[in-house]
Amino acid sequence: MVTDNRLNSIEVIVVGQHLLNTLGQIRTLGESGIHPTVIWMEYNSSHNPQKCKYIGNYYSVRDSLEAFDLIVSKRNFDNKAIISSDSDSFISLLDKHYSLLKDYYFFFNAGKDERLSAFLSKVEQCTLAESVGFNVPKTEQVNVGELPRRVSYPIFTKSIDSFDPYWKKDTSICMDENDLLDFYKSCSSSSVLLQSFIEKDNEIALEGVSLDSGNTVIIPVQGEYLRCPKDGFGSYKKLESYSLGEEILVRVKKMLQHIGYSGIFEIEFMRDKSGKLFFLEINFRHTQYNHALTDMGANLMMDWIRSITMRRFAPTQILKSPLIVINEIKDFRTYVLTKQISLFKWLKDFVTSDSYYLWDQKDYFFVFAYFLRALKTRLTLFPSFFGLGRR
Numbered sequence: 001m002v003t004d005n006r007l008n009s010i011e012v013i014v015v016g017q018h019l020l021n022t023l024g025q026i027r028t029l030g031e032s033g034i035h036p037t038v039i040w041m042e043y044n045s046s047h048n049p050q051k052c053k054y055i056g057n058y059y060s061v062r063d064s065l066e067a068f069d070l071i072v073s074k075r076n077f078d079n080k081a082i083i084s085s086d087s088d089s090f091i092s093l094l095d096k097h098y099s100l101l102k103d104y105y106f107f108f109n110a111g112k113d114e115r116l117s118a119f120l121s122k123v124e125q126c127t128l129a130e131s132v133g134f135n136v137p138k139t140e141q142v143n144v145g146e147l148p149r150r151v152s153y154p155i156f157t158k159s160i161d162s163f164d165p166y167w168k169k170d171t172s173i174c175m176d177e178n179d180l181l182d183f184y185k186s187c188s189s190s191s192v193l194l195q196s197f198i199e200k201d202n203e204i205a206l207e208g209v210s211l212d213s214g215n216t217v218i219i220p221v222q223g224e225y226l227r228c229p230k231d232g233f234g235s236y237k238k239l240e241s242y243s244l245g246e247e248i249l250v251r252v253k254k255m256l257q258h259i260g261y262s263g264i265f266e267i268e269f270m271r272d273k274s275g276k277l278f279f280l281e282i283n284f285r286h287t288q289y290n291h292a293l294t295d296m297g298a299n300l301m302m303d304w305i306r307s308i309t310m311r312r313f314a315p316t317q318i319l320k321s322p323l324i325v326i327n328e329i330k331d332f333r334t335y336v337l338t339k340q341i342s343l344f345k346w347l348k349d350f351v352t353s354d355s356y357y358l359w360d361q362k363d364y365f366f367v368f369a370y371f372l373r374a375l376k377t378r379l380t381l382f383p384s385f386f387g388l389g390r391r
Contacts, residue, residue, distance in 0.1 A: 010309055011081040012036040015067050016049065020357040021086035023049050024291030027363060028301045030054020039067050041087065046377050051369035064090040075104040082305060083107040086286050092117045106308045108263025108284055111213055119259050122160055122193055122281060129279040132254040136279050138196040144184050147177065154197040157183060173197055173231045198278060202228045204269045207293055209300050211307050214256035218315055219249060220298045223289065235327035235334060236349065239292060241318050264300050292325035292355040325355040
């Protein structure tokens with residue numbers, strides 16, 4: 001719970017687009033004694049976080065532009081509020097209007113209009129990472145339909161901008177020219193990144209906080225997958241205290257200082273079979289592991305809030321390391337329904353996990369509402385399967 005009464009009067013606004021990420025932020029705040037205002041962007045999800053027990057006020061909007069208009073309308077110079085978000089598109093909007101909003105809100109920023117948006121580009125990130133000494137897979141940007149000039153097959157394709165709503169669909173492995181041309185037929189973007197494919201052993205993510213334009217950088221936690229798909233994103237992960245050494249911390253700090261970034265971040269690397277690390281990207285936002293970090297004792301959300309509101313930074317102490325976290329819905333669909341692992345094995349992994357994306361015994365009503373809504377959606381989509389819709 002919040003122990004400093006000065007935080008009780010501060011309004012925290014969570015602007016969300018991705019259900020489980022948004023839910024994690026709300027729960028972290030609620031467990032700290034703060035009931036946030038939630039602005040939910042409907043996007044393309046059939047679920048929403050409205051039934052979470054920790055929500056104060058709740059607003060539903062269509063997209064990031066409507067969310068931004070609501071934020072502008074709620075400006076109050078006498079009571080500077082905090083904005084927390086998991087949406088790259090919304091973070092980019094805040095960044096582009098930094099001067100307009102900075103006197104009314106605390107939010108992740110790079111100190112000037114449009115500075116952070118430039119580094120939401122994967123191309124800019126890779127260039128900067130290479131300049132500070134990180135290994136970066138050979139990369140080139142092409143228009144859809146063009147063949148690579150610098151990168152050799154096999155090729156890994158990815159979206160240029162992380163706020164592209166279809167970025168996951170533009171991710172694939174192309175073994176040859178025919179595969180690449182087939183990929184272009186379903187590609188949702190007009191241009192993409194092509195990277196040399198590196199056979200990975202795992203992916204490593206570092207979770208941290210950057211303060212004072214990158215002059216103070218704390219990375220308390222690193223994580224890697226316990227099930228690591230070759231061409232996708234894992235859903236079962238081990239988080240533990242940071243142990244990769246001082247050199248990586250120095251390089252990360254140089255990147256954040258160059259950008260001038262203040263806020264929570266995640267930086268991702270790929271580890272190849274020889275143990276070599278390759279930079280992948282930086283996320284300038286909360287990730288889906290935010291509540292798992294709180295379960296560890298590394299409450300980055302509250303560390304950041306205290307630092308910006310009270311100008312005092314005292315990182316919370318890690319209480320449990322390692323910690324196992326599972327995205328139970330995705331992991332079940334990916335591995336059990338495809339028969340890659342047995343139901344018995346999956347249940348054992350579920351029961352022995354320490355943290356969950358959806359399940360929370362303190363917020364069980366939301367979990368019940370989630371599955372009830374899922375059932376209603378199935379009844380609506382497949383009425384004949386359930387013997388409904390007949391007259």
